[in-house]
Amino acid sequence: MSAALTIEDLRVAFATEEGELRAVDGVSLAVARGRTLGLVGESGSGKSVTALAAMGLLPAGARVSGRVLLDGEDVLGAPAERLRALRGAAIAMVFQDPLSALHPLLRVGAQVAEAVRAHAAVSRAAARARSLELLELVGIPEPARRLDAYPHELSGGQRQRALIAIALANEPHVLIADEPTTALDVTVQAQILALLARLRDELGMAMVLISHDLGVVAGAADEIAVVYAGRVVERAPAGELLAAPQHPYTWGLLTSTPRIDAPRGAELVPIPGRPPSLVHPPPGCRFEPRCAYARPAHRRLDPPLEPLAGAEAHEVACLLPEAARGELWRRLAQGASPAEARAAVPLAEDAP
Amino acid sequence: MLAYVVRRLLWGLVLLLLVSALTFVVFYVLPSADPAALRAGRNASPETLAAIRHNLELDRPLTAQFGHFLERLVLHGDLGYSYYSDAPVRSLLADRLGATVSLTLGAVVIWVLVSVPLGILSALRPRSWLDRITMGGALVAVSVPVYWLGLVALYLFADDIGRWPLLPGAGSYVPLVRDPGGWFTSLLLPWLVLAATFAAIYARLLRSQLVETMAEDYVRTARAKGLSERRVVLRHGLRAAMTPFVTLVGLDVGLLLGGAVLTETVFAIPGIGRLNYDAITHADFPVIQGTVLVAALFVILANIAVDVAYAYLDPRVRRA
Numbered sequence: 001m002s003a004a005l006t007i008e009d010l011r012v013a014f015a016t017e018e019g020e021l022r023a024v025d026g027v028s029l030a031v032a033r034g035r036t037l038g039l040v041g042e043s044g045s046g047k048s049v050t051a052l053a054a055m056g057l058l059p060a061g062a063r064v065s066g067r068v069l070l071d072g073e074d075v076l077g078a079p080a081e082r083l084r085a086l087r088g089a090a091i092a093m094v095f096q097d098p099l100s101a102l103h104p105l106l107r108v109g110a111q112v113a114e115a116v117r118a119h120a121a122v123s124r125a126a127a128r129a130r131s132l133e134l135l136e137l138v139g140i141p142e143p144a145r146r147l148d149a150y151p152h153e154l155s156g157g158q159r160q161r162a163l164i165a166i167a168l169a170n171e172p173h174v175l176i177a178d179e180p181t182t183a184l185d186v187t188v189q190a191q192i193l194a195l196l197a198r199l200r201d202e203l204g205m206a207m208v209l210i211s212h213d214l215g216v217v218a219g220a221a222d223e224i225a226v227v228y229a230g231r232v233v234e235r236a237p238a239g240e241l242l243a244a245p246q247h248p249y250t251w252g253l254l255t256s257t258p259r260i261d262a263p264r265g266a267e268l269v270p271i272p273g274r275p276p277s278l279v280h281p282p283p284g285c286r287f288e289p290r291c292a293y294a295r296p297a298h299r300r301l302d303p304p305l306e307p308l309a310g311a312e313a314h315e316v317a318c319l320l321p322e323a324a325r326g327e328l329w330r331r332l333a334q335g336a337s338p339a340e341a342r343a344a345v346p347l348a349e350d351a352p
Numbered sequence: 353m354l355a356y357v358v359r360r361l362l363w364g365l366v367l368l369l370l371v372s373a374l375t376f377v378v379f380y381v382l383p384s385a386d387p388a389a390l391r392a393g394r395n396a397s398p399e400t401l402a403a404i405r406h407n408l409e410l411d412r413p414l415t416a417q418f419g420h421f422l423e424r425l426v427l428h429g430d431l432g433y434s435y436y437s438d439a440p441v442r443s444l445l446a447d448r449l450g451a452t453v454s455l456t457l458g459a460v461v462i463w464v465l466v467s468v469p470l471g472i473l474s475a476l477r478p479r480s481w482l483d484r485i486t487m488g489g490a491l492v493a494v495s496v497p498v499y500w501l502g503l504v505a506l507y508l509f510a511d512d513i514g515r516w517p518l519l520p521g522a523g524s525y526v527p528l529v530r531d532p533g534g535w536f537t538s539l540l541l542p543w544l545v546l547a548a549t550f551a552a553i554y555a556r557l558l559r560s561q562l563v564e565t566m567a568e569d570y571v572r573t574a575r576a577k578g579l580s581e582r583r584v585v586l587r588h589g590l591r592a593a594m595t596p597f598v599t600l601v602g603l604d605v606g607l608l609l610g611g612a613v614l615t616e617t618v619f620a621i622p623g624i625g626r627l628n629y630d631a632i633t634h635a636d637f638p639v640i641q642g643t644v645l646v647a648a649l650f651v652i653l654a655n656i657a658v659d660v661a662y663a664y665l666d667p668r669v670r671r672a
Binding site: 080084085087088089092093095100101102103104105106115118119152166169 | 568569570574580587665666667
């Protein structure tokens with residue numbers, strides 16, 4: 001199946017006082033209809049900027065290159081009017097904080113109906129009827145009453161459902177959900193993720209699920225791309241990535257997230273340090289300053305994203321030998337600390 | 353909501369009582385001209401002065417005067433008689449209200465019509481020449497006194513003394529009911545002068561509000577729906593940016609209805625402000641008291657109106 005959304009070598013930079021900030025630095029992704037791609041990384045890793053680039057919603061000062069293909073059409077260089085026609089129709093987005101993403105002074109029904117009427121020449125009454133249908137579809141209780149409610153009168157989960165209803169108004173082919181559950185209670189999170197999965201199947205959408213939480217993405221995505229400092233550092237089918245993660249950053253995400261299947265007594269290990277400056281990124285591997293297993297040479301060498309020897313679908317950008325990575329993860333998964341794992345696995349000092 | 357408005361109105365009455373008491377105290381405690389001496393003319397005998405004092409009730413204790421004032425006001429809606437012109441204060445006020453209302457409302461219409469588009473355009477194009485001009489204009493408008501601007505306008509454009517005699521100058525006011533055309537042209541210059549002092553500031557206010565709201569998440573949501581930029585700005589950005597603007601319009605209108613003293617004086621418009629100014633120069637206490645009360649009443653009503661409007665503009669306030 002051909003991809004509904006393809007991103008090729010996307011680069012987005014912003015001019016700042018200190019210099020050019022490269023928020024996204026050569027990201028390539030693809031999602032087919034009916035599939036979910038999980039995009040995972042810390043805040044500031046470039047996940048949201050990638051999503052905004054796909055929506056054509058980057059701020060005016062952004063410098064963009066690469067290709068974003070929506071059903072085969074390159075939207076990156078498309079004129080504003082064409083982008084407007086695609087936005088909310090072919091590609092739609094669900095935002096992070098539903099309270100601030102809904103207009104506080106307009107009724108929920110009006111905000112949904114407006115999305116309908118932005119792309120379909122229908123009467124007010126028809127748009128209202130369609131809005132009611134959409135609120136029902138996303139499972140808002142008493143939808144007829146909620147049409148006339150203001151956002152502050154809804155619960156957090158209902159607001160997020162209303163935002164999803166807005167995104168679905170014109171049955172888009174591609175739905176980008178940017179941290180759709182971050183502002184919600186855990187029980188509501190699960191409901192929203194289930195709702196998104198059901199809607200994706202019913203409407204046959206390609207979905208991009210963005211989260212800083214690998215746990216959220218793990219259960220919901222078919223494929224996962226881990227983003228670090230503006231680049232994809234590892235990409236694999238979800239099961240594969242969780243079973244045999246290859247990148248030390250992915251290991252860090254996994255061991256710093258509570259997991260039900262973790263060995264008893266295993267401690268949560270935070271990733272030390274902070275993401276690097278995107279104005280002056282490290283010259284070698286970008287994760288090197290925070291990596292417990294880095295060799296001196298990794299400060300100079302910038303690893304490309306390459307498929308594993310045995311698995312074409314699993315790609316990683318890491319300079320460690322594949323055998324050593326397997327050994328290291330085996331120990332970490334058993335509850336060893338990074339220092340213990342590193343001590344147990346011999347790594348040549350000078351060679352990569 | 354109704355209970356709220358009634359409660360606010362009752363508090364307003366209390367406030368008016370305090371204002372009138374304060375006016376009494378200020379007038380009699382602070383040194384001012386002696387109303388009796390001003391009326392008696394030159395070289396009046398002490399007997400004449402005493403008789404006039406007695407006539408004006410100035411020989412009674414302050415509390416008794418205030419009590420009598422309140423009694424007349426509450427029971428008969430009577431504000432007393434002008435010392436200076438002997439006319440009832442109530443009818444003096446009624447005669448002057450039309451001019452003040454005309455001046456205020458005309459100026460409001462102009463400054464809102466000018467500042468809204470200016471504010472929107474400079475918010476959407478920050479640092480453009482338009483943005484810089486309104487920024488400079490606001491600075492000038494804040495710094496320049498309205499009476500000076502009024503005099504300059506008369507000097508340049510008044511049909512009697514102006515370099516380019518385009519519009520009727522000072523003292524040309526005619527009431528709307530007598531001559532609508534004359535009313536309009538005579539007020540055009542004062543309207544423009546009064547509006548000029550407000551328009552640039554309002555444009556700046558709207559600009560800063562709109563710059564803020566255009567960066568909000570819900571504006572991004574509106575764009576993500578694929579709405580036209582025009583609709584994003586007008587329906588989503590502006591809708592949220594208007595609330596403080598409307599609030600300020602209400603308060604300024606209340607203030608101006610109490611009399612745009614300087615503008616009315618420069619253009620010799622027979623309004624409440626001019627009446628107040630004249631009453632002060634003549635130590636005409638009943639008229640001072642009347643104009644102060646009218647001004648206070650408008651400010652109080654404007655505040656209530658603004659709060660009610662706020663509840664309509666922002667549904668989140670309605671609940672609280």
